[in-house]
Amino acid sequence: MKIGILLKEGPYNHQASDTAYKFAAAAIKKGHTVDAVFLYNDGVTNVTKLMDPPQDDRNIAARWSALSLEHGVEILACIAASKRRGINDDLLIKGGLITGLGTLTDIAIRNDRLVTFGD
Template sequence: MKFGILVNEGPFQHQASDSAYLFAKAALEKGHEIYRVFFYYDGVNNANKLSEPQADDRDLVKLWSALAEEYKVDLVVCVAAALRRGIKDDILAPGFRISGLGQLIESGIQADRQITFGD
């Protein structure tokens, strides 16, 4: 199965990013494909490499980067949502790229299932 994932919430305010990450990881480990993870709304904060969670907390930014490294997952941050939140190329964590909302629509078209994480 080819999944597209949409993350609509920030990593520290809401569990949606954790759920999306754990879903993506489990799907990949089961041999499924993640066509793309698209970050929208406060979800763009998942890409901020300046984030410094406390040492005993999970670090979602690093976890996403590691997932992208291991499985070559396409992590795309919405440019319009990112710019208004100060997320720019020079603070992007490894594995993320900034692009347009069209990438989300394309994901919906290409994936067998497009799944939203967030309120």
């Protein structure tokens, strides 16, 4: 099955980021294809390389980067939400890309499922 993910919450203040990542990793492990993760609203803050968590905490941005680089999952941040939060291409993790909201429609059309995490 081909799966697209929509993540609408930022890291560390809600469980949505962790749950979305664990869902994606589990789906890939079971043989499914995770085509793309589209970050919207505060979700765009998941892919900023300015994130510097303590050593004993998980690095959510690094997780998304690894998922992209190791499994070819597109990690896409909404341009309007990114601009509102001061995030530009220079601040993105490896594997991250800023794109338009129309890409979310494409993800929904080309995948069997679009799973949403966050309010």
